[in-house]
Amino acid sequence: MAIVKANAYGHGMVEIARAAVSAGATWLGVATLDEALAVRAKLSQNIPILVLGYVAPEYLSVASRYNITVTGVSVEWIQEAARIVQQPFNFHLKIDTGLNRLGYKTIDEVRTVMKIISLNPNLNCTGIFTHFATSEDMQNKSYFHRQLASFYDFLDVIPNRTNKIIHCANSGATLYHPEKPFFDMVRLGKALMGPPNEALKHLIPFELQYAFSLHSILDVVKQLDANEKIGYGGEYMTTEKQWIGTVPIGYGDGWHQQFKTSDVLVDGKRVPIVGRISMDQLTVALPQEYPVGTRVTFIGRQGNETIIADEIAQKANQPRSEVFSSLSNRLPRVYIQDGSVIRGGGGGAGGGLLGLGGFLFIIIFLPVYYCYQCCAGKPSRSNTKFVNRTTTNNVEKQIIDIKLFQSGNWQSQYYQYSNWHGPHQLELTFDTLQSKVTGSGVDEVGMYSIEGIYSTQSRRMGLTKIYQLGTGNPLENLGHNVTIQVEWNKYTNQFEGKWYVRTKKFKGDGAFKMNFNKENQQASLFSVYEKV
Known part of the structure; x- marks a missing residue:
């Protein structure tokens, strides 16, 4: 979701x-x-x-x-x-x-x-x-x-x-x-x-990208003498001749007073916000004169300098999500995917893309696309790395856990297309010397064989389900492989985890659960296969 x-x-x-x-x-x-x-x-x-x-x-x-x-x-x-x-x-x-x-x-x-x-x-x-x-x-x-x-x-x-x-x-x-x-x-x-x-x-097995940058421009640049006050309440006073830039963004756009402790970027340099932030504009102290239209970056990168939302959130003593969520609808959004602008939208006083009023709000879709598409159907760890995460060295506990991996008739269910499918019957055989598991079964997609590994220490299984082309549903069965990674859940007394599929037609994953079928150990799968 x-x-x-x-x-x-x-x-x-x-x-x-x-x-x-x-x-x-x-x-x-x-x-x-x-x-x-x-x-x-x-x-x-x-x-x-x-x-x-x-x-x-x-x-x-x-x-x-x-x-x-x-x-x-x-x-x-x-x-x-x-x-x-x-x-x-x-x-x-x-x-x-x-x-x-x-x-x-x-x-x-x-x-x-x-x-x-x-x-x-x-x-x-x-x-x-x-x-x-x-x-x-x-x-x-x-x-x-x-x-x-x-x-x-x-x-x-x-x-x-x-x-x-x-x-x-x-x-x-x-x-x-x-x-x-x-x-x-x-x-x-x-x-x-x-x-x-x-x-x-360090806790996540892949790198997420920043999805978001916020920019505006200098719309007025002027040099002030010493002892001149700036903005409502005259909260800031110059101490010498100083270049001041006005930026058309304020608390009406979601850039609130607590954010003025954060710098902005102009010409790749950090410059401070000075004076009180008003509803529609704020002022920054510049090290030199810059032309009107010079980009001002609030979140994002200029040259070798970067300001991220976490920095702003930390200085304002609030969660990062509050920084993002406070940004109002009158800031136009521009959406970029694969290096191209795919959609722009404005609102309120901004007037849309052709009347930005100096604002530019860029959201890069690549991180969302990356999170789903590049990782969809691909487990973050191989079956070997998943299974071999040792959780106990207690010999007595390992003996108990051996009972979790019994050869015979099992049943499984998988979640896809907003529904649970199954339970399906399958036969599994556990090789206690090599910690390998093999088996076979059938589901709505078709007949399949099972190859994989397991560990009594981690109480995990990493399986590969290999579908037999020409059986079952010809629209779903591509003769493809499904990676299954499950771990024993002591609360529900079953193995639970996820399945992963990556083919040319489909990339995705979903929930998976399986358990030893104590009541059906005499059942044979041959009668099921004959119906396929």
Whole structure:
């Protein structure tokens, strides 16, 4: 799920949504129903959209009409919805595991909601999710683990859970935590907008690019004498003759007073903002006279100097996402992909691309495209590196873990096209001397063989599923390989992870889960093959 709320963190909601969907995102997330309707007006009716915030029950008919999924936030909300809705609508149940905002706080509340849902066919619960409060705090992960364990407890009381989309991982959980609590979907917002701060960069196995730069120009340059005041309140006074440049951007554009402690770039040099930032303009102290029209960079690169949003956020003592999200719609956006301008958009006083009023706001799509397209269908680590991550040296524990890898009949499910497929039967054989696994099976795509490795220490398997060309669905079966990487989940008593596919026709990945089928060890796959 690509999160495009708050104008996609200031980047442009519709444009980022289009880029994310074209590159492989299967869901879009927004904060309000108004945002959802704005996206729906520009994108296909088939793209699922989830409103993560509150939607008043009287507007649920609108959400249903435009195929928008909403969030169930409280017992009172579901009771009111059950009372007034006249047509079916989809919603995801929000579980409050510790953020203490929206959501159901107790298991008794969830049971009450499940009972209400069972009595009203208009209430269609299609998903369950929670949200982490401290997923980027890698120094103390105890609260993160507490929330995750609580989420599993709530899931235990959800009936027909396999028919619902389960999700909890935000950008921080997705990128930085080895637990990888992906379930069926992850929600990426901040991760789509560029690299994390320096302290977290080493935790991700690939490099994210900066997606964003903000520029304006000098529209007036004048030399002032000593002891002259500048701007409202006369907060800045010159101490000698000084060149001052006026820049047509202010707090009405989202460049607020707290940002004036940050420099801007002129002619590749850092220069300070002086005086109070007004609604529509600000002033900078220049080392020399520059011609009107000289570029001023607030975020981005000039020559050997670079200013990134993290620097501004740190000096303003606020998150980077607040810096991005504060930028107003009257700043025109220009979108670049593969080195070419693909779309420009302005608003408000800016007047669009041909009447920029001195503004230039550039968003480079390549990072979004890179994140989905270049990495789509490709695991961040090889099966060998994935499997051989040792988590325990305890011999007794390893003996117990051997029981997790039993030869015989297994069953698996994979998530694709917004649905779970399976369970499918397969036969696996584990070679305890070489830690290798082989097998075969069949699913909707066709017949396949399995080759891979496993480890009782890491409790992981890295498998390659090799489809037999000419079997099953000729539109889906290209005789291709599927990489599968799964890890034992002690909470659900099954192996969980992801599948990855890269072919000329399709690049993608999704959730995967499998378990030893204790009740079907005498079944043979030959009868299944005969039907293919």
